[in-house]
Amino acid sequence: MSEIILQIDGREVAAESGMTVLEAAQGAGISIPTLCHHEILEPYGACRLCTVEAEVRGRTKLVASCLYPVEKDLIVRTRSEKVDKIRKMILELLLAHAPEARELQGLAQEYGADKNRFEKEPSFCIHCGLCVRYCAEVKKKHAIEFVDKGTKREISFIPEIASKECWNCKECFPLCPTEALQAAFVLTKELAFFSLSSEPVPAE
Amino acid sequence: MARINSVAELEELRKGILSKIEPDKPCIAICAGIACLGLGNDRVISAFEEEIRKQSLETKVDIRATGCHGFCEKGPIVVIYPEEICYLEVTPEDVPEIITQTVVGKKVIDRLIYTDPNTGAKAVHQFEIPFYKNQSRLLIGNNPKINPKSIEDYLAIGGYSALAKALFAMNPEQVLEEIKKANLRGRGGGGFPAGSKWETTRNAPGEEKYVIVNAHEGEPGAFMDRALFTGNPHLVLEGLIIGAYTIGSHQGFIYTRHDTPQLRENIDIALSEAKEYGLLGKNILGSGFNFNVEVHLDVGIFVSGESSALMRSIEGKAPEPRPKYIRTSVSGIWNKPSNLNNVETWANVPQIINNGSKWYSSIGTERSKGTKLISLSGNICNTGVVEVPMGTSLKEIIYNFGGGIPNGKKLKAVHFGGPMGGSIPESLIDSPLDFDVLSKLGTSLGAGDMLVLDEDNCMVEVARYFLDFLSGESCGKCVPCREGIRQMLKILTDITDGKGKEGDIELLEEIAGVVGEAALCSLGRSVPKPLLSMLKYFRDEYEAHIKDKRCPALFCKELKKGEL
Numbered sequence: 013m014s015e016i017i018l019q020i021d022g023r024e025v026a027a028e029s030g031m032t033v034l035e036a037a038q039g040a041g042i043s044i045p046t047l048c049h050h051e052i053l054e055p056y057g058a059c060r061l062c063t064v065e066a067e068v069r070g071r072t073k074l075v076a077s078c079l080y081p082v083e084k085d086l087i088v089r090t091r092s093e094k095v096d097k098i099r100k101m102i103l104e105l106l107l108a109h110a111p112e113a114r115e116l117q118g119l120a121q122e123y124g125a126d127k128n129r130f131e132k133e134p135s136f137c138i139h140c141g142l143c144v145r146y147c148a149e150v151k152k153k154h155a156i157e158f159v160d161k162g163t164k165r166e167i168s169f170i171p172e173i174a175s176k177e178c179w180n181c182k183e184c185f186p187l188c189p190t191e192a193l194q195a196a197f198v199l200t201k202e203l204a205f206f207s208l209s210s211e212p213v214p215a216e
Numbered sequence: 217m218a219r220i221n222s223v224a225e226l227e228e229l230r231k232g233i234l235s236k237i238e239p240d241k242p243c244i245a246i247c248a249g250i251a252c253l254g255l256g257n258d259r260v261i262s263a264f265e266e267e268i269r270k271q272s273l274e275t276k277v278d279i280r281a282t283g284c285h286g287f288c289e290k291g292p293i294v295v296i297y298p299e300e301i302c303y304l305e306v307t308p309e310d311v312p313e314i315i316t317q318t319v320v321g322k323k324v325i326d327r328l329i330y331t332d333p334n335t336g337a338k339a340v341h342q343f344e345i346p347f348y349k350n351q352s353r354l355l356i357g358n359n360p361k362i363n364p365k366s367i368e369d370y371l372a373i374g375g376y377s378a379l380a381k382a383l384f385a386m387n388p389e390q391v392l393e394e395i396k397k398a399n400l401r402g403r404g405g406g407g408f409p410a411g412s413k414w415e416t417t418r419n420a421p422g423e424e425k426y427v428i429v430n431a432h433e434g435e436p437g438a439f440m441d442r443a444l445f446t447g448n449p450h451l452v453l454e455g456l457i458i459g460a461y462t463i464g465s466h467q468g469f470i471y472t473r474h475d476t477p478q479l480r481e482n483i484d485i486a487l488s489e490a491k492e493y494g495l496l497g498k499n500i501l502g503s504g505f506n507f508n509v510e511v512h513l514d515v516g517i518f519v520s521g522e523s524s525a526l527m528r529s530i531e532g533k534a535p536e537p538r539p540k541y542i543r544t545s546v547s548g549i550w551n552k553p554s555n556l557n558n559v560e561t562w563a564n565v566p567q568i569i570n571n572g573s574k575w576y577s578s579i580g581t582e583r584s585k586g587t588k589l590i591s592l593s594g595n596i597c598n599t600g601v602v603e604v605p606m607g608t609s610l611k612e613i614i615y616n617f618g619g620g621i622p623n624g625k626k627l628k629a630v631h632f633g634g635p636m637g638g639s640i641p642e643s644l645i646d647s648p649l650d651f652d653v654l655s656k657l658g659t660s661l662g663a664g665d666m667l668v669l670d671e672d673n674c675m676v677e678v679a680r681y682f683l684d685f686l687s688g689e690s691c692g693k694c695v696p697c698r699e700g701i702r703q704m705l706k707i708l709t710d711i712t713d714g715k716g717k718e719g720d721i722e723l724l725e726e727i728a729g730v731v732g733e734a735a736l737c738s739l740g741r742s743v744p745k746p747l748l749s750m751l752k753y754f755r756d757e758y759e760a761h762i763k764d765k766r767c768p769a770l771f772c773k774e775l776k777k778g779e780l
């Protein structure tokens with residue numbers, strides 16, 4: 013692994029090739045907010061909260077730091093007027109769905125996001141995909157998936173799989189930054205699990 | 217048919233095909249394009265078959281079901297060779313008369329030829345009709361001469377000669393050089409130079425490389441790729457094989473729509489015929505070059521036309537885009553270098569190889585070369601597919617080919633590029649068809665879908681319509697795109713419902729700014745484009761809706777009441 017020196021917020025940071033800007037920053041103790049990132053899961057790039065300014069050969073662009081690979085002479089700014097504006101708007105857009113989520117509230121304070129900016133449409137899920145990816149990547153069960161597309165996209169337990177796998181697992185629950193997962197689970201359970209398997213599998 | 221093993225054999229075959237053609241034998245070419253199909257051309261074709269049988273003319277008259285002729289507005293279209301008499305809006309009832317009068321009797325039926333609605337002037341031949349006159353139909357002009365299900369028709373007009381030239385008279389570097397010098401720019405929306413994209417894939421590390429035809433064409437109002445590919449599949453295929461040879465790829469993919477069976481059928485037939493003739497598969501034309509093509513069908517969502525989503529879809533996964541911090545030219549399908557081009561881009565390749573980059577770059581403007589297919593739709597007299605040199609003014613397209621605005625209405629705006637494009641006002645229609653000029657004006661040529669809007673169109677409603685379309689057609693993965701569309705759509709819907717508030721325009725601009733910069737893929741990043749172009753040129757209409765609760769176009773129902 014060759015070492016790469018880049019600059020983050022004015023500091024020289026050493027990173028290994030193949031690392032992302034987010035990893036390099038975290039390694040140097042520079043924090044970048046994230047909602048959909050988790051170190052044990054594949055980078056995903058959906059929340060865009062980790063957006064930073066990246067300057068390559070004199071040209072600045074906005075990139076998602078959780079996906080952007082480090083490169084030599086890269087200059088990164090994790091805070092700027094533009095970056096903060098984007099983060100504020102992203103938080104406001106999400107707060108319309110999950111106004112009570114603690115993680116969002118903390119960030120909202122930091123970025124001055126107004127949780128009443130947009131009309132409330134509580135669906136609680138902020139589509140971070142942590143549950144979906146955890147189940148697919150770690151447990152390899154695919155008991156929970158995103159269904160539908162565009163603005164209709166939502167999470168859904170797949171009853172046939174969930175009725176067998178979820179009773180004793182529930183490992184994705186603590187990953188959820190909102191209460192969406194529990195709510196969806198309870199709902200699916202009511203609607204579908206019982207008709208599929210009348211007896212819950214006894215806990216070990 | 218035995219396979220062809222050399223250029224000499226190809227030319228031999230071509231001679232054989234040409235010698236069988238009797239120049240004086242009548243041939244009835246009936247457009248079987250998608251628009252004419254919708255107008256009942258299948259019944260017209262059956263009527264011709266039946267009438268020919270009835271009059272025992274089977275050996276004396278040929279019938280050819282062809283691809284789209286372009287003048288979709290006036291379909292079903294029938295052209296009678298060798299005189300090239302063109303009949304419009306033909307019905308099955310007209311057929312016996314056409315056979316007796318024109319095919320046998322060599323007389324023109326007056327009521328079926330083109331009559332200019334303004335001057336009353338008549339046009340007997342296709343090339344005399346104002347719609348066709350002065351177009352440069354380099355790509356689509358052969359459609360009436362070809363049965364897309366017959367490789368022989370394509371060979372008869374010189375098909376696959378460019379492939380032979382590339383394989384035997386040029387090395388891949390020379391072909392690449394020619395494409396670069398021709399300055400062929402991608403026709404799928406971005407206008408990215410094809411040559412440099414090919415070069416990136418060619419030079420990318422890895423033995424296995426892929427070439428792909430993007431035939432998804434999901435933009436509402438875009439139908440030129442379908443017209444070209446359905447009507448002349450070998451043209452696109454020939455371009456693709458030449459590209460594969462240049463790039464060093466042995467596997468190609470055609471990504472196309474699941475809901476266009478006619479297109480699929482013609483592609484399948486073209487592939488199997490090309491294979492049979494040794495133009496595809498192992499040792500093409502005896503050159504030692506191997507290349508195969510597979511067809512993949514889309515899953516019916518607009519975003520799957522985006523390059524990285526399309527490649528995911530070919531891998532068998534959900535068509536979600538990925539950020540292109542590593543380009544698909546370097547890491548595409550299964551992380552292998554993959555070169556994706558649009559249907560029309562590939563179709564340009566054979567003529568560049570045949571005629572040279574110098575010839576090609578003499579057509580068009582300084583930085584936009586060649587001709588461009590345009591799907592004309594909206595409030596225009598002649599809906600259809602037009603092909604003109606780059607640099608042609610929008611005004612010419614609208615009035616000379618498009619026949620102007622119907623019902624005596626006033627032209628208001630021209631919108632290019634569908635939900636990812638922009639609108640420009642009537643005052644700018646002297647602008648040329650040119651990638652860079654249009655993008656400077658805040659629109660973009662897009663794939664070439666040109667929507668003409670008259671005074672009755674409300675520009676708030678048009679933006680709302682595109683956002684509504686995208687709300688179901690984005691993948692929904694990233695927050696700025698999904699949530700941004702949701703909120704912008706809500707605000708625009710409120711405005712058209714008469715519930716617009718002070719500050720709405722500013723809020724729209726703020727959301728648009730974030731979506732345009734922070735979204736994951738180019739769909740998301742283009743979401744704000746239609747809206748922003750309209751706020752640039754038609755802001756007063758937005759203000760009228762909000763401040764005066766008035767829809768200047770008298771379109772929005774809730775607001776119309778106040779007006780009456």
Ligand SMILES: Cc1cc2nc3c(=O)[nH]c(=O)nc-3n(C[C@H](O)[C@H](O)[C@H](O)COP(=O)(O)O)c2cc1C
Binds near residue numbers: 402403
């Ligand atoms: C949402 C979206 C949809 C697209 N749909 C198409 C399409 O249907 N056909 C197409 O050729 N290009 C489409 N594109 C552009 C492709 O991503 C890609 O740039 C193009 O196919 C490359 O070919 P070209 O260089 O020959 O233009 C789309 C892009 C986006 C962002």
Ligand code: SF4
Binds near residue numbers: 136138141144189193
């Ligand atoms: S349910 Fe929770 S963890 Fe799963 S995608 Fe929604 S917010 Fe993320």
Ligand code: FES
Binds near residue numbers: 049
């Ligand atoms: S953490 Fe990077 S986009 Fe969510």
